[in-house]
Amino acid sequence: MKIIGIVDTTFARFDMGSAAVDEIKQYVSARIIRITVPGIKDLPVASKKLIEEQGCEIVMALGMPGAAEKDKMCAHEASTGIIQAQLMTNTHIIEVFVHEDEGKDEKELAFLMENRAREHARNVVDLLFKPEKLVKQAGTGQRQGFEDVGSLRG
Ligand code: RDL
Ligand code: RDL
Numbered sequence: 363m364k365i366i367g368i369v370d371t372t373f374a375r376f377d378m379g380s381a382a383v384d385e386i387k388q389y390v391s392a393r394i395i396r397i398t399v400p401g402i403k404d405l406p407v408a409s410k411k412l413i414e415e416q417g418c419e420i421v422m423a424l425g426m427p428g429a430a431e432k433d434k435m436c437a438h439e440a441s442t443g444i445i446q447a448q449l450m451t452n453t454h455i456i457e458v459f460v461h462e463d464e465g466k467d468e469k470e471l472a473f474l475m476e477n478r479a480r481e482h483a484r485n486v487v488d489l490l491f492k493p494e495k496l497v498k499q500a501g502t503g504q505r506q507g508f509e510d511v512g513s514l515r516g
């Protein structure tokens with residue numbers, strides 16, 4: 363059975379990990395290993411450990427960069443670390459970040475965090491089980507959370 367890793371953070375203000383696990387379970391039976399770390403800068407090594415020590419074939423790294431300038435710097439550093447962990451392990455780590463200032467209020471932020479987690483969970487399922495489904499969506503302006511923007515017309 364394929365193993366999917368889920369890492370999320372206690373810093374985030376919505377339980378994105380649970381949304382991702384719930385979504386994956388609706389589509390496939392895979393073994394899911396979930397861990398939670400304090401913040402986004404802890405995601406790269408946690409993801410790498412899931413791949414190298416627990417045999418995960420793909421990992422979702424979910425987190426919420428805060429709205430302050432230092433949080434955006436932190437998000438860039440975390441992102442760079444996640445990319446480095448992917449290159450070191452030759453394995454996808456799907457980064458699911460929702461910036462705290464992407465929602466106009468708490469309700470919209472919660473909506474976005476849940477829906478981006480669920481939509482990327484479906485990307486993870488497709489990457490692992492049906493990569494040809496993503497090829498069919500090439501160039502279609504997919505977004506996660508809010509509405510898709512679509513292909514160019516003209
Ligand atoms: O290793 C412990 C912490 O340094 C680590 O958990 C950081 O990711 C925590 N953190 C910050 O220090 C910060 O300035 C976070 C943010 N901003 C942030 O915006 N989002 C986080 N963590 O998830
Ligand atoms: O690993 C899953 C996603 O994090 C990854 O696919 C990102 O490349 C998606 N992405 C962003 O998160 C973003 O903030 C993209 C953009 N901006 C962008 O401008 N163009 C993209 N992806 O192709």
Ligand code: RDL
Nearest residue numbers: 457458459460461478504505506507508
């Ligand atoms: O153009 C509006 C948004 O698409 C843009 O602000 C994106 O950068 C928002 N975004 C992130 O900031 C991010 O860290 C997105 C993702 N991750 C993502 O994974 N998928 C998105 N947007 O559609």
